[in-house]
Amino acid sequence: MDWLYGKMADEWQDWVPADQKAQVIYNGCYMKQLFPGLRLISLNNAMGDSMNFYLFINQTDPDGTMTWFLEQLEDAERNGDKVHVVAHIPGGGGEALEGWAINYYNAVNRFEDTIVAQFFGHTHSEEYNVVYEDPENAQSRPTGVIYSAPKFIPLMEIIKVQVL
DSSP: OHHHHHHHHHHTTTTSOGGGHHHHHHHSOEEEEEETTEEEEEEOOGGGBTTOGGGGTOSSOTTSHHHHHHHHHHHHHHTTOEEEEEESSOSTTTTBOHHHHHHHHHHHHHTTTTEEEEEEOSSOSOEEEEEESSTTOTTSOEEEEEEEOOOOSOOTTTSOOOOO
């Protein structure tokens, strides 16, 4: 994936901190201090995609992304910073393999006072999901909220585009 992540690092150089470039090249993740007290963690969670058959070999942390994520959260907590997480695939609804999703939700639960927002795409629907202490029990204590963005690409079947 060096060819892809390397290109991403080059294209994103204006908004990804220079000290994060190696991380982007390695696994497509980065952290940016947005303001004093607020960090953005961009988590490349494509490894957790339910269609990633390679993940059946190691569902937990095949490339160290989850370990890196936990280290970033620990550092933010230690420094009293809050975190916004942005990623592609929300963990619930069968979109992520169980091992990956469980580890992600364990991190969200552990750092519930540090992670103040989670933003995802992938579903192409405007929705939000509540994260519960016990993901199998919606009566358990809520620990976070996931916001999913709607698609911004029009459905060509609905909207006719005239090409001049």
